[in-house]
Amino acid sequence: SSIPKIVILGAGYGGVLTSLRLQKELNYNEADVTLVNKHDYHYITTHLHMPAAGTDHPENARVNISKLIDEFKIDFVKSTVVQIRPQDRKVILEDGTLSYDYLIVGLGGESETFGIPGLAEHAMSIRSINSVRLIREHIEYQFARFKREPHRTDYLTFVVGGAGFTGIEFIGELADRIPELCKQFDVDPQLVKIINIEAAPTALPGFDPELVEYAMNVLQKKGVTFRIGTAIKECSPDGVIVGEGEEIKSQTVIWTGGVRGNRLIEEAGFETMRGRVKVDEFLRAPGHDNIFILGDNSLLFNEQGRPYPPTAQMAMQQGVNCAHNLVASIRNQPLKKFAFSNKGTVASLGKGEAIGIAFGRKYKGRVAAWLKKAIDIRYLFIIGGIPLVLRKGKFL
Numbered sequence: 001s002s003i004p005k006i007v008i009l010g011a012g013y014g015g016v017l018t019s020l021r022l023q024k025e026l027n028y029n030e031a032d033v034t035l036v037n038k039h040d041y042h043y044i045t046t047h048l049h050m051p052a053a054g055t056d057h058p059e060n061a062r063v064n065i066s067k068l069i070d071e072f073k074i075d076f077v078k079s080t081v082v083q084i085r086p087q088d089r090k091v092i093l094e095d096g097t098l099s100y101d102y103l104i105v106g107l108g109g110e111s112e113t114f115g116i117p118g119l120a121e122h123a124m125s126i127r128s129i130n131s132v133r134l135i136r137e138h139i140e141y142q143f144a145r146f147k148r149e150p151h152r153t154d155y156l157t158f159v160v161g162g163a164g165f166t167g168i169e170f171i172g173e174l175a176d177r178i179p180e181l182c183k184q185f186d187v188d189p190q191l192v193k194i195i196n197i198e199a200a201p202t203a204l205p206g207f208d209p210e211l212v213e214y215a216m217n218v219l220q221k222k223g224v225t226f227r228i229g230t231a232i233k234e235c236s237p238d239g240v241i242v243g244e245g246e247e248i249k250s251q252t253v254i255w256t257g258g259v260r261g262n263r264l265i266e267e268a269g270f271e272t273m274r275g276r277v278k279v280d281e282f283l284r285a286p287g288h289d290n291i292f293i294l295g296d297n298s299l300l301f302n303e304q305g306r307p308y309p310p311t312a313q314m315a316m317q318q319g320v321n322c323a324h325n326l327v328a329s330i331r332n333q334p335l336k337k338f339a340f341s342n343k344g345t346v347a348s349l350g351k352g353e354a355i356g357i358a359f360g361r362k363y364k365g366r367v368a369a370w371l372k373k374a375i376d377i378r379y380l381f382i383i384g385g386i387p388l389v390l391r392k393g394k395f396l
């Protein structure tokens, strides 16, 4: 019989971990593995809030895929997936077609705008290297514009929609960046506003209330204004409409209000909730024993029947399980059920400040910030060993 073909879509947390494990566990000529990704680099999504605000360079949030995978064992194809055709066992790329026996979908999420008018057109979101380059340049440009039109203080109002972890981590960085920009452009810091708008009755809904309060205090001291219990209803080139029709004028709206699955998944005919596939205990799409769905495109429930939040931590553990089950499938061995093991959550609040829960206890301030760094370095180590830690780790 011929060698089984494994195709992995997306070199994010899920796709990279699957690839790394497969290249380690598969024997020579046991399978033919192809990894497809839009860019020839992997981006470290969990670091993107920094280059978005301009407190770090985008270069430090990406790694060339050729530095991560062994190209003697895995074929890397730089291309964009345009269609998945489960009925034909094929994937259509912008410049070709791939057929597969096993498919792994790790294409990551997309920003969810819930149909709020104008958001998709006028707001920016923190999703990729390209999207954060735009945000960073856009913010700087507002300072330059203000110098030419000093009556337009709305150029200096920065609206962040959603106080989930992405919004909170981003405003922590932005608040650190503003004083630098004020110096660089000779702008009075009093004129600059960072407004974080959150629809729920609290920032970081569902997270430990004591740590949420700590985070809000840290951020307020750095100049952030919170509008909690206030929903964004509309977005236009001039700003946002919130609550019962109040307008907040701004030329910069960063939307961090939610994530959905990749549209290619529902277009392929899979049943989805917010673009995510409710996978079985082996991470397979229902009715497709040869299709595994990972990361932000998968939906899993905990013992209480609540959906797990989509995280890098989840995607990585899924990648490891998926690789194991691919090897088992090829060898006709029994599959292993996926079980998520939550190692905790740590979120940064800018330089030297963070909050988190790990090893069953709470952390805040400098200790939490160190923990965050340790987590980032551990990730570099997992995907690229000591050489990658030495190349990128010093920037984190």
Ligand code: FAD
Residues within 6 Å of the ligand: 009, 010, 011, 012, 013, 014, 015, 036, 037, 038, 039, 041, 042, 043, 045, 046, 047, 048, 049, 079, 080, 081, 082, 106, 107, 108, 109, 126, 127, 166, 169, 294, 295, 296, 297, 310, 311, 312, 313, 314, 315, 346
């Ligand atoms: P991704 O990592 O999003 O990767 C998807 C890959 O697919 C990308 O390489 C992309 O280029 C590629 N791709 C997309 N479409 C196509 C296409 N059509 N064709 C080809 N390739 C394509 N989680 C944590 O656990 N801890 C954190 O500290 C944390 N911090 C975060 C901070 C920020 C600012 C953000 C935005 C998210 C954070 N998250 C964190 C969430 C985490 O980043 C995601 O859950 C995780 O990236 C999901 O991994 P994934 O493998 O599903 O997809």
Ligand code: NAD
Residues within 6 Å of the ligand: 116, 161, 162, 163, 164, 165, 166, 167, 169, 197, 198, 199, 200, 203, 204, 205, 230, 231, 232, 233, 256, 257, 258, 259, 309, 310, 311, 345, 346, 347, 348
């Ligand atoms: P999220 O869905 O967790 O948060 C979105 C927030 O926006 C919510 O608080 C929601 O109430 C609010 N919102 C929704 N609609 C709104 C509206 N119309 N007006 C105002 N507010 C509105 O999304 P996220 O923060 O991007 O996080 C995505 C995933 O990534 C989560 O699973 C999160 O845990 C993970 N993440 C983790 C970290 C970390 O661990 N350090 C950092 C970033 C993201």
